Amino acid sequence: MTVAAITVDELARAQAAYAIFARFDRTAMHRHLTAPAPRGRLSGKVIGLKDNIALQGAIQAAGMAQRAQRVAACDAHVTRLLRLAGARLLPGLNMDEAALGGVTDNPHFGRTDNPRAPGHSAGGSSGGAAAAVAAGVMDAALGTDTLGSIRIPASYCGVAGLKPTAGLVGRGGIVPLSPSLDAVGPMAASCADLWPLIASLAGHDPDDPDSVPTPAGWAHRDERPMRIGLPDATDGVDVEPQVRAALHSAIAALRATGAEVVPVHVPGWDPSALRRAAFILTEHEGATALADDLARGDGFSQGVRGLLNFGRDLPARKLAAAVGEVRRAAMGLRVTFEQVDAIVTPTTPQRAIRAQDAAPANQADFTALANAAGVPAIAVPVQVPGDTRPASVQLTGRAWSEAALIAQAVSLEAALIGRR
Incomplete structure (x- = not known):
């Protein structure tokens, strides 16, 4: 810095x-x-x-x-x-x-x-x-x-x-x-x-009911090479060609750092289905978290008010289906982490969109999984040759693996710079 x-x-x-x-x-x-x-x-x-x-x-x-x-x-x-x-x-x-x-x-x-x-x-x-x-x-x-x-x-x-x-x-x-x-x-x-x-x-926060004391050894950086999975689900997402090329460059760079990159299947993870389910859960919980603001009057824009009203009025069966989708994907990732230390995907399927364009529907297809599973994930920038708009790849690891994940991301970043 x-x-x-x-x-x-x-x-x-x-x-x-x-x-x-x-x-x-x-x-x-x-x-x-x-x-x-x-x-x-x-x-x-x-x-x-x-x-x-x-x-x-x-x-x-x-x-x-x-x-x-x-x-x-x-x-x-x-x-x-x-x-x-x-x-x-x-x-x-x-x-x-x-x-x-x-x-x-x-x-x-x-x-x-x-x-x-x-x-x-x-x-x-x-x-x-x-x-x-x-x-x-x-x-x-x-x-x-x-x-x-x-x-x-x-x-x-x-x-x-x-x-x-x-x-x-x-x-x-x-x-x-x-x-x-x-x-x-x-x-x-x-x-x-x-x-x-x-x-x-890092550390316990008494004002956050979900806060957890930092586990012993959390800051230890494992020096052994990582085994990293490339999920087959990435093939089913509409990914911009430059982002796909950046992912391939990152895989080659990961291997150059000594990491092993292998194909994996994350059972129960459908990126678009998870993203939609997690957004439904967000709307529902948001309507509760912001209930006072929602009830206060016309402060919200029409779009945000509509999303929160949808979440407030969500039928129980739709909420249950969304929660089930989130849990299936989270469990599938935990199973996958029995085979590999981390997975690598694009961070977003596209590079920065034009300012006047709406957010792409699949923008969070790769990022939502880490939230669903409660695990760490790092966005690592990848320069696209001849273009000012960068791409990015994401490393998602096991819970509490920040030290190892950041160390691998640092090595990846250095290897990518060396390949330019």
Whole structure:
């Protein structure tokens, strides 16, 4: 991580170019940049926070108009940990309304542009976080991830993104969407930058009922070569040719690092069926998590209100079917991990779409599996020769395997650079 002396003027220019923040107040930005911080693992690093993550005294709107003046009374759990590690924190990174979207085109706070491919989507729902890192004005940023909302924008913006094991990073002080699927995790310019971030964030959160104490030995990095599966289900997804080529390049690079890559079948995983089922579950849980906002009036856009109303009124049989689909895929991945240490897929089936285009239906086909199974997954950027729009591949590993997974991602990233 290299951002050392970013100024308010530089942040203002990035905001004007890419709309990385939901709101931009020069006085507040100066206060955040100059706030005293202790010495720690992240001393001097500038780290952004998605608009649904609380920083005491700052607005925490979660992309919603009705929360546009709501000031956080205290820090989120992750915010406190980053402060203790010495980071300088910038809140309010733009996001999709209520985190229910995949392009960060917010009807209340504007559309975030992609610094790696201007005129194209930054992805979502954590698009402001990915764009801030891609623009080089922040060392890292925290996003939230329900079906891929860290990894999808990381893919589109050409940065690294990690969705951690369920329960590893506490969610206290974060506006929820779907508690059974939600995670919070970091994005950074490279995979090597992810470890100090996740190591600073891991640990029990008393305000998150799903938080789990970090297991003994969690930080140990196994040096043995990984055995990595290539799921046959990837063949059934409509993948852009450049992304398919990036996957093949990544497989060759993985083998060059000493990893073994073998074909596998993940029983019970139909990528499109899982994505649809997990989204139904998200709508249902979102209607409960945001019930007060939903009942308050007309603050939501018509589209988001429609999604939440659908989830609120969902028949029990449809909910049961969706939960069953999610559980089947999760069990299938656990069975697969008896044969391999991780699986490799594209992160997204496509590269960044044009800014005016709707999110592709299959955008989360590969990312939703890690949320369903509660396991870690890393988006690793892959440069496409002759094109500014990057591709991305995803490594998904066993629960609590962040150390080994990040180490493999770092080796993969280095091997990919060496192959250019």
